[in-house]
Amino acid sequence: YPDTPLFIANALLMLVIIYITRKGIEAIARSGELLFIFMCFLAVAGFILIISSGLIDFKNLQPVLKEGVLPVAKIALTETLYFPFTEAIVFTMLLPYLSNPKKASVTMICATGLSGINLIITMIINISVLGVDLTTRSQFPLLSTVQTIQVADFLERLDVFFMFAMVIGIYFKVSILFYAYIIGTATLFKIKSPSRLAYPLGIIVLFLSITIASNFQEHLYEGLHVARFLLHMPLFSIIPILLLIIAFLKNRKKQHR
Structure with a gap:
């Protein structure tokens, strides 16, 4: 909807x-249980349609590590590490609400591993179908891959698959971040009913989403050049490590007493 404000x-x-x-949080989790099945269905259906279209060419993946391991490690440390994996630190805000906290570490490790595997498979498919150059230039490589699907000269233009997945993904990401925002604000200002903050904080988020970046190009610039250094590195890497060290030292003092 390009003409929609x-x-x-x-x-x-x-x-x-x-x-x-x-x-x-229970409502968010239960909606996740339902929509996760739908997301899996979309992923499997899309994968089957891509194979049926005969679009995959594994020669596009060659040569592997042409310039060595260093360029891959550089990208992993400067881009992939901070986004999206370090955002998992937000889930620590939800740990006090778990019915079985002992399974939290295993669940988070499995979820992070599954996310990594999904990203790897998606990138392999994108490069196999589009090639390296087109994948690099495309703003949404997966959308470009889905647009190339054509089965039996009648099943094509399946952009809706990608849009379903994107809307669901954004819904969950923003919901978790927003819920952590509400809980954190309520704890900071000692508000007994955090749900009351949903509307005022939601209005703040709504207006900030427009003023910070009014289009996709601005959004990319903010995410790659501004948020990485001002938000991702300190909030998702430096501060959690410092808090872990402080907690370790405090627990050590208690044990000595």
Whole structure:
């Protein structure tokens, strides 16, 4: 919808997110159980259609590590490490609400590993179908891959698959971040009913989403050049490590006493 104002699209999504966060973390988790099955169905169906179309050419993956391991390690440490994996630190805000906290570490490790495997498979498919150059230039490589699907000269233009997956993914990402935002604010200001903060904080997030980046190009610039150094590195890497060290030292002092 290129002619639809950005405010309308963002407001519709924020209304849904405000509603689900007011219902609590259990509502978010239960919606995740339902939509996860739908996401798996989309992924399997898309993979089958790509294979059926005969689009995959594994020669596009060659040569492997042409310039050695250093360029791969550089990208992993400067881009992939901070986004998306370090954002998993937000889930620590949800640990006090688990019915079985002992399974938290195993669950988070499995979820992070599964996310990594999904990213690897997706990138392999994108490069196998589009090639390195087109994958690098494309803003949404997976969308470009899905657009190339053509089965029996009638099943094509399956962009809706990609849009379903993107909307669901953004819904969960923003919901978790927004819920952590509400819980953190309520704890900081000692507010007994965090759900009351959903509407005012939601309005703040809505207007900031437009003022910080009014289009996709600005969003990319903010994410790659500004947020990486001002937010991702300190909030997702430096501060958690410092807190871990402080907690370790405090526990050590208690044990000595």
